[in-house]
């Protein structure tokens with residue numbers, strides 16, 4: 135029964151799967167049993183091209199030797215070290231290496247175990263920072279409609295995906311939301327940053343003055359919104375948010391859980407868009423998705439605000455049993471080595487023009503109402519079937535999987551984010567397979 139190739143619907147009951155149509159899945163399970171570089175292998179022995187880097191996380195491709203070896207070695211050397219009042223050297227080595235690739239001035243790192251925990255950590259840092267500075271009246275957090283910031287209470291409160299919020303009561307108080315920037319009637323089929331919608335950032339000023347700026351702690355946005363179906367920031371939008379935050383002493387938080395570690399062709403989106411936030415949230419690509427780990431970057435100004443009071447006192451009452459865990463740190467260090475040796479943190483910039491051209495070549499396929507892209511991210515928005523939202527894209531997902539291609543769908547949008555090692559011929563394979571699905575199957 136434990137043989138991974140011998141699973142039948144009869145023994146799939148116990149695992150309540152996350153963000154999954156459980157009943158549909160368990161009738162016709164889709165199981166991976168192995169992976170290498172750009173391909174998964176299914177339980178029935180088929181190869182599936184990974185056009186989603188797992189879940190936006192396997193940026194260096196699968197089962198990369200250096201990462202595998204680092205984890206093996208670490209498991210036999212130091213399995214665990216307490217994270218509170220004690221440490222191990224790799225956690226520090228990693229933090230230094232991370233600071234080196236981060237935007238200038240992001241000099242300190244807090245560790246977590248996931249994107250969701252990174253979000254909670256960032257929001258707590260923001261609130262506590264203002265309090266440490268004597269501005270405890272700043273308790274409000276501002277997110278954005280259609281934003282995704284993980285699934286914990288802070289994250290769903292500032293997040294703006296209705297299905298992820300509506301079942302869970304009152305959420306955090308003191309939260310408001312910017313409007314989203316999806317303007318298909320003006321921006322459909324834009325390559326890169328849309329022309330229209332930059333002015334929507336000015337809504338921040340309206341919201342901030344409505345509540346009084348002295349009550350606002352932080353604004354949190356994904357530089358490129360991923361989970362909602364890939365929304366690229368309109369021209370000027372992020373710079374305007376920065377300006378308004380600076381004007382009113384509000385912290386700007388970039389949730390870079392999907393854009394971090396090379397997705398756009400720079401280590402972080404903050405560098406790509408040349409906008410410096412006060413806090414950067416990361417996870418996923420930090421360890422190539424192999425071991426759960428997140429990292430939250432903060433400026434020296436934020437860090438230093440906490441460094442007062444008696445030296446024997448804890449400065450920030452927050453952390454996790456697994457913060458900076460030795461196995462995760464080893465995996466992250468080997469991941470950074472792999473990124474560096476193979477130039478993966480900037481490779482998306484070289485591939486982006488080819489990627490864009492191939493992606494937009496699907497414009498003539500049936501039901502395609504928008505295509506958008508940046509770096510090695512692409513989205514194809516499909517016209518929903520009347521009365522049956524999400525069904526058309528889900529059908530495409532199932533068909534693509536049968537045809538040996540892993541895509542991700544959200545609503546009626548197909549989102550693509552392949553490992554950054556993808557070759558041009560694999561890009562061709564991806565879009566040939568996807569064209570076939572779109573032309574024949576949906």
Ligand SMILES: Cc1ncc(COP(=O)(O)O)c(C=O)c1O
Pocket residue numbers: 247248249250251253282283284285356360361389390391392417418
């Ligand atoms: C922007 C963003 N923030 C947070 C998260 C949550 O990360 P995790 O699933 O690791 O908790 C995600 C996951 O997709 C994300 O895309």
